[in-house]
Amino acid sequence: MSNAYTQLEKKFKRIHVLGDAAGMLHWDMASMMPKGGAEARAEQLALMATMGHGLMVESEMADLLDQAEEETGLNVWQSANLREMRRSHTHATALDEDLVEAMSRATSSCEQLWRQARPEGDFKKIVPALKEVLNLSRQKAKAKSEKLSCSLYDALLDQYEPEGKAAEIDPIFTRLEGFLPSFLQEVLEKQQDKSFKKPAGPFALEKQEALGKKFMAALGFDFDHGRLDVSLHPFCGGIPDDVRLTTRYDEADFTSALMGVLHETGHALYERALPKEWRNQPVGTARGMSIHESQSLLVEMQVCRSDAFLTYALPHMKEAFAGAGPEWSLDNFTNLYREVKADYIRVDADEVTYPAHVILRYKLERALIEGDMEVEDIPHSWNEMMQKMLGITPPSDREGCLQDVHWYDGTWGYFPTYTLGAMSAAQLFESALKALPSLDEEIAKGEFGSLFQWLNSNVHGHGSLHSSKELMIKATGKALDPEVFINHLKKRYS
Amino acid sequence: MSNAYTQLEKKFKRIHVLGDAAGMLHWDMASMMPKGGAEARAEQLALMATMGHGLMVESEMADLLDQAEEETGLNVWQSANLREMRRSHTHATALDEDLVEAMSRATSSCEQLWRQARPEGDFKKIVPALKEVLNLSRQKAKAKSEKLSCSLYDALLDQYEPEGKAAEIDPIFTRLEGFLPSFLQEVLEKQQDKSFKKPAGPFALEKQEALGKKFMAALGFDFDHGRLDVSLHPFCGGIPDDVRLTTRYDEADFTSALMGVLHETGHALYERALPKEWRNQPVGTARGMSIHESQSLLVEMQVCRSDAFLTYALPHMKEAFAGAGPEWSLDNFTNLYREVKADYIRVDADEVTYPAHVILRYKLERALIEGDMEVEDIPHSWNEMMQKMLGITPPSDREGCLQDVHWYDGTWGYFPTYTLGAMSAAQLFESALKALPSLDEEIAKGEFGSLFQWLNSNVHGHGSLHSSKELMIKATGKALDPEVFINHLKKRYS
Structure with a gap:
């Protein structure tokens, strides 16, 4: 030694x-x-x-x-x-x-x-x-x-994003940027035939919490090693052996907080399954922000907004809130959880429009750091790109370039990890589905054991042993491929 | 400088x-x-x-x-x-x-x-x-x-107990030791005429918590600078600007947990009022364990078990639990909160018998540290002194010399501070009553402002500026005097 x-x-x-x-x-x-x-x-x-x-x-x-x-x-x-x-x-x-x-x-x-x-x-x-x-x-x-x-x-x-390279992000984001505007139009048109109605509250906070904890436990969260509490901005904190999740409840609408809890649970299950023998060493920690976000989005977007999960979850939701009537149908919940909307605010965006918000910020922050742009140019460029990608222009900078804290608090270089995470989630889930042919049926029964066994073996247990790129190649057979994410969107929304 | x-x-x-x-x-x-x-x-x-x-x-x-x-x-x-x-x-x-x-x-x-x-x-x-x-x-x-x-x-x-001296404790404890056995007999005989009945539960934990917080706020606890939560062993933790109190609730009996909350509030209000300009300096911290305990016991024993406080508090208790019937009378509560009983366990002892438990431990631990006694002698000496002072002999060492963790975890020299605290509480409260002639009426109305103003000026605000002895002299005109505590016991119990 x-x-x-x-x-x-x-x-x-x-x-x-x-x-x-x-x-x-x-x-x-x-x-x-x-x-x-x-x-x-x-x-x-x-x-x-x-x-x-x-x-x-x-x-x-x-x-x-x-x-x-x-x-x-x-x-x-x-x-x-x-x-x-x-x-x-x-x-x-x-x-x-x-x-x-x-x-x-x-x-x-x-x-x-x-x-x-x-x-x-x-x-x-x-x-x-x-x-x-x-x-x-x-x-x-x-x-x-x-x-x-x-x-x-x-x-x-x-x-x-350790070892992340703009040169590798550029072609991925360029492909998405080309795909999104017309796809968005297609989805929005298709969506006009669908309608949904949010179930009417109030939904008691204790019942929302109990339901969230029920799903957390079903996904494999161990309450001997973590908690769920309330904070203004939901997050996954604490340490691998004592993960502290937070959420924020709304009495009028349980559906957002619930999806928030499931999102944070994805982060938490990653932390929990980091290699125990490397606790408190750099290699034992999570592999950067894009892989971390891939785990929350795999749970939230790939698993929990799927038909299979909603099939399993809806009876529990109905039971929790004594839900009855047409707005408690599977069809209504599917439409509700898959609404696509071109809107101004990133944190409220759906999975189709979210990448547009990120690509915009990535291009601007890169130009700003590299000296190709100055602060005064931000609002104009922001609004121009927003119009180009989502077809909308923020009514004021409040809904535009002032909405995120990142640049103002010095967090430059962070934005791309959100969309890299969403794409990695799609690619990892696709590989899990291939490896586990009955995964869909398991999810519909509320069984997540084999999925997390696969994630533990292929992602969680590696800590920071590999770079994100190597990790993706080992787990899915290839580096991050925008076509997988695009196929996911097409399959779900068109 | x-x-x-x-x-x-x-x-x-x-x-x-x-x-x-x-x-x-x-x-x-x-x-x-x-x-x-x-x-x-x-x-x-x-x-x-x-x-x-x-x-x-x-x-x-x-x-x-x-x-x-x-x-x-x-x-x-x-x-x-x-x-x-x-x-x-x-x-x-x-x-x-x-x-x-x-x-x-x-x-x-x-x-x-x-x-x-x-x-x-x-x-x-x-x-x-x-x-x-x-x-x-x-x-x-x-x-x-x-x-x-x-x-x-x-x-x-x-x-x-910085600057505490056994030579100063000895005459005080000797006086108490002489007084207690016959006084206890007197109280126990007198008590036979009195009876009380604990109000019947269950008492919902949320209601107990709400009532505790109501009294905490009335005493001056600022929930912008602290919390009340639950733990197995109640304590007052945290820091002066963010005091964290804990308690433990019993659905069948709200009266103990409530007094526990009030006790910890006494500790908390001391911490809160330590001199702000000396935060994070040794002189800005609380003055040793006897003065700390004096503040919790002043609130619990001197204030909150007084006729005046119970007069103020009982209507709130009745309101909280929809209490009605003879066991919700002031008389019943007074008897309940002043029960005296010769028993084995220190932490459950009343204020009359508590000093006996402490004096016993003080004498033994001193002899042990000074080499006048050995570990093997503990059970015999313990039981002998228990019999002498309280007239009872523990059925086993479980109810005797094995009950407290202190010696086993190395906390030697701590025990006397409990009773020094109880005596200091009586002496400080006597001085407060002299300085504030209408204090009793104020307490009966749930007004504690002038009491805490007095305590802030005479105790809390001094931090560790003086020794405990000097602090008592400045606040009450004399060093710790066992007669004050004895008079308090006589007045309340005989």
């Missing part, structure tokens, strides 16, 4: 355990903390982040990484772990302290300003602050691209 | 903020965490404790303390802060690493064994493990007594 490598495992374990503790406190902040606890909590989290960063950047770490990379005899997991240690270290040390501090100040003040500017739809108000964030993000991209020997945009993408 | 002192403030702030974060995770562990999260949580807490200890024992800290103690120009708060920094540092550095590790191993295995031995009432089983803990606790007492220049027992007491 190599000495430097062994020391690195110990050091990274500390960093991860400290990060786990901070993760639990983040969950508490969003779901439990009274508002008066905010100031103290911010101090706790800042200190823990500083201490974690301190452990990463101590001079010994760089020496150990250099030494370990010269050592021989590491097995494939250890080698992959070392590779991911190096990646974390590179990202953590690429920026000098002045830039980190300037970025922290700029994003924090820009985000605060955004909270005012968004409801007012006042983009002009935020231009100077966003210019500062963009300027620093360009510097960040430059510093990281030098260390990672990659392009400016890829350096930012790598933070969320 | 002194330079070394300023640096110390920064260092202690980090230690405290890290401790705050750990405190929140402790609360989560007791109230929210699913059981499958235990192992990971233990790792998180151990790491945070190690990192906090690391910050305390780094060599620079000792130099800065030495330098700061030579500096001039500190104001009284700063001087007191420095004194408390020194105390923390002394306790943290008094033991060498081998002893710390041996203690950690010994207490952890002894506590686990105790969990088996207690239900079986098998003291013999635990003798070797407890001997090891006692042996190490004696070494700990020796090491700390040398650093603190005090007796062995005082060195352990100082951990929970």
Whole structure:
């Protein structure tokens, strides 16, 4: 056993355990903390982040990484772990302290300003602050691209999608961009023959929670290793052995919160099944944001909006809310859960129009980072692309370029992972269906064991052993292929 | 402004903020965490404790303390802060690493064994493990007594009751010990004329919670800065700006859980009113366990079991549970909340018999630490003293010397703080009544503003500025005086 490598495992374990503790406190902040606890909590989290960063950047770490990379005899997991240690270290040390501090100040003040500017739809108000964030993000991209020997945009993408490359995303998104506008028209026309009606509430929150937990348990969620609570913005937090899901209920409509719970359950089941023997090591963590989103979307979009799942689920829904009448028919629920609509807001978008929202943002943020565009150009370009892809123009920037926090809080390079995730979900599910010929019937009976066994073997259990691309090739026989996603959309919507 | 002192403030702030974060995770562990999260949580807490200890024992800290103690120009708060920094540092550095590790191993295995031995009432089983803990606790007492220049027992007491001295406790406990047996007989005889009947349930848990929160709010608890949840063992956790109380409900009896909530609210209101400008500094924390317990017992015993409070509270109780009939009379509730009974279990004891339980443990643990007694002698001495003070002998060690975890998990020197707290509560409340002549009428109307204003000025707002003794002298005009507590008992029970 190599000495430097062994020391690195110990050091990274500390960093991860400290990060786990901070993760639990983040969950508490969003779901439990009274508002008066905010100031103290911010101090706790800042200190823990500083201490974690301190452990990463101590001079010994760089020496150990250099030494370990010269050592021989590491097995494939250890080698992959070392590779991911190096990646974390590179990202953590690429920026000098002045830039980190300037970025922290700029994003924090820009985000605060955004909270005012968004409801007012006042983009002009935020231009100077966003210019500062963009300027620093360009510097960040430059510093990281030098260390990672990659392009400016890829350096930012790598933070969320390790080894992701714009050059590989471009042809995929170009294919989608070509397909979507006419397909959308076709779907919208076809949809005019269909109608649906939302079941009328009120739906008691306790009953909604009980139903959500019933489906979570059916999917395989173990409540000895996690919880479901409420927060303003639903998320999957906590740690693999103690996953904390949140949702938000609406008394008037149970259908959205329920799908939200199922979405987060997909994230949770991924976390739960990460390789136990690599807990608290970089290689034991989830493989980037696109694969993570693929697991939530596989559950939500591929499984839970399928005919098979709705066949299984509808009787439970009816039982939970004593539902009766035509709006509780399978047909009505199928139409309800497959409504397609060209609309302004990304987070409310259906699976057909969602990619358009993402491609728009990806093209803009790339041009902005690469210096081909400036902040002042955003609203015009946004609206133009929106019109081109979805045939609509936002009535104001509130429904346009001010809707997402990402750019304002410095999260550049994140957007493509949403659609890469949706496409990976379709491709993985297609392979699961091939491997498990009776999967559809199982789902219709509420049996998910063989599906998750397949996902555990082909995705979850690999942690960060492979890149996303390798993972897809191993699991599905090929790299991400837009035709699979396109076929899924065609099959479901046309 | 002194330079070394300023640096110390920064260092202690980090230690405290890290401790705050750990405190929140402790609360989560007791109230929210699913059981499958235990192992990971233990790792998180151990790491945070190690990192906090690391910050305390780094060599620079000792130099800065030495330098700061030579500096001039500190104001009284700063001087007191420095004194408390020194105390923390002394306790943290008094033991060498081998002893710390041996203690950690010994207490952890002894506590686990105790969990088996207690239900079986098998003291013999635990003798070797407890001997090891006692042996190490004696070494700990020796090491700390040398650093603190005090007796062995005082060195352990100082951990929970800073500057507490057995020599000052002895005459107080001796007076109580002389008073209690005959007084108890008197009360028990008098009580034969009284009878009470517990209102019949079931009492829905949501209603119990709502009622508890109503009284908490009336007492001044701010739900923007805290929560009430459920845990197996009720406690007051969290931090001053985000206090997390817990309780445990019983559907068959709301009266105990309610008094438990009020008790923890006393702790909480102390934490909330600690001096805000000294947050995260040693001088800004609560002044030891006896004063902390005095605040919970002042609320529970002095205020909430008083005629005045019950007059105010009973209509709310009746309203909450639609209570009607003779068992919902003020008389019945007064008798119910003042039942005195010579019984075996400390945590279930009333305020008359409680001191006997504590004095017994204090005398035994002191003799054990000072080498005047050995582990094998515990059951016999326990039972003998129990018979002498309460006139009863435990049927087995399960109801005797195996009932409390304290000795088995290494918490030596803690017991006296319970009764010092009860006595301090009586003395502080007597002074509050003198200062606020209409306090009784206010309480009967559910008005607690002037009481807490007095407590804030005289206790809470001082943090750890004074020793407990000085605090009592400043607040009540004299050091702890057993006659005040005795008068309280006489007035209420005879």
